[in-house]
Amino acid sequence: MPPAEPRAARPVARRRSVTRAQVDTVASRALGVVGIVFSAQTVGSALDQSRALVEGAGIALMAVLYGAAVVLALATFTKVGVRSASLAYAIAYALALAAWPALVVDPSALRGDAPWLYFLCTVATTAAVVAASVGGAVGYTLAVPVLYGIIRITPTGGGASVLLAVFEAMYALILGVVVLVIITMLRQAAEAVDLAQDAALQRYDVAARQHANEIERVKVDALVHDAVLTTLLSAAAAETDDERTLAARMARDAERRLYQAGGTGPSTQDDVALTVLVRRLRGAMTTLTTPFTVRVVNAGGVELPVEAVEALYTAAVQAMVNSAQHAEHAEGEGRTTRRELRVRGVRARGCVIEVADSGVGFDPAAVPQERLGLRVSIEERMANAGGRARIDSKPGHGTTVTVAWPAEAMEGRA
Incomplete structure (x- = not known):
């Protein structure tokens, strides 16, 4: 009986680790869904309690908080302005809660019930966690339930007993702390994974x-x-x-x-996620003395060869260094220079990076040949990697350096 042929090894799928960006996306989208659901559940109570408020105040509160919840949900699912929308919701809720005692003109109409704002407290504290730093989120998570507990004891808050007010405030506080701890721990774990991935990639x-x-x-x-x-x-x-x-x-x-x-020089064939390149660029910006506004679009799911990532990274950093160095002269003349780093994924295998500033600009044709920053570090490096670079600048009109890989991505045809 002939020996059995060995089975071919089954390829093992590469497991993708969770990144900080993914944690923020999941947390923010969950916030958007919960905000809409909780808001819908409070509509009946809000309409009923509006009779206890100054005329028109109930509708105004509903318009502000429900509108903020809709804007927050749209922002979380489009991934545009998520932190701004979350911060706006948290601030709107805190102001509405603080203004509640002044808006109530007929406490008896509440019939001892809790203000309907109470049921949105966890949404507000979660929004603060998504939008603010850890310190700011902790302060908000502690302050809002305490403020609610104080209001709950007063006639304008339903005139609850101290025990009931403390119970409701503690319930809201515990939920807020649980959300804060979970999101913070996931963020820290994802950041550690991101750092380990970057180090492993470099090695x-x-x-x-x-x-x-x-x-x-x-x-x-x-x-x-x-x-x-x-x-x-x-x-x-x-x-x-x-x-x-x-x-x-x-x-x-x-x-x-x-x-x-x-x-035919040596090259590496493995692919790297575009999010890794974004993290490396953010890390490089910490070494510069001038700030850049970062805008990232369509980075998820885009992977590039290592050689392309290295070319894009070096060219973009050189462009940022040039902007930081040559903009100092403009700022010395009393002008404030705005700088932006824009990273855009093009389908699944392309990337376009723009480094733009509103500085004094220059004439690219007048740059001497011995100046290698533009010609070698940016243009030739991108060309050697199969990409493309373009410098758009005029004296007095700022500068935009665009690098793309592959070359077709410059026109969005990657």
């Missing part, structure tokens, strides 16, 4: 390049031994015209093969 990139360089060196050594030395020996031993013709032909062939070997 892998160095190792891959060293390996590719070693393979290239072995190939060139073999070529020199097999082609160049053989040609030289043949030429030295040539005595007849036919032997000299053969040696000349071998020399031309060796020259062609050397030229081809020099034109």
Whole structure:
């Protein structure tokens, strides 16, 4: 009986780790859904309690908080202005809660019920967690339930007993703290994973390049031994015209093969997520003395080769350094320079990065040839990697440096 053939190894799918951006996206979208659901549940109570408020105040509160909830939900699902929308909701809720005692003109109409704002307290504290720093979120999460508990004891808050007011405030506080702890821990864990991925990527990139360089060196050594030395020996031993013709032909062939070997440098084939490049660019910005506004669009799901990522990173950092250096002159003249870093994913295999400022600008044609920042670090580097660079600038109109990979991504055709 013939031996059984070994089964082919089943490819193992690469597990993608959770990133900080993904944690923020999930948390914000959950906030958007919960905000709409909780708001819908309070409509009946809000309409009923509006009779206890100053005329028109109930409708105004509903319009502000429900409208803020809708804007927040739209922002979380379009991923545009999420932090601003979350912060706006948290502030609107805190102001509405603080204004509640002044808006109530008939406490008896509340019939001892809790103000309908209470049922949106957890939405507001979660919005603060999404929008603010840890310190700000902690302060908001503690302050809002305490403020509600104080209002709840008063006649304008339903005149509850101290025990009931403390119970409701503690319930809201515990929910807010649980959300705060969960989101903060997930963010910290994701940030640690992000840092580990960046470090692993850098180590892998160095190792891959060293390996590719070693393979290239072995190939060139073999070529020199097999082609160049053989040609030289043949030429030295040539005595007849036919032997000299053969040696000349071998020399031309060796020259062609050397030229081809020099034109095909080592490269790495693995892909890297565009979000990794964004994190590296954000890290590079921390070393600059001038701030940049960062805008990222369609980065999720985009992966680029390591060589393309390195070219885009180096070119973009060089452009930011140029902007930071040459804008100082403009700011010295009393002008405030705005700088932006815009990263846009193009389908699944392309990227366009723009580094723009509103500085004094310059004439690209007048840049001396010995100035290598634009010509070598940006234009030639992108061209060598299969990408493209474009510098748009005029004196007095600012500068925009655009780098794209592949070259077709400049027109959005990647």
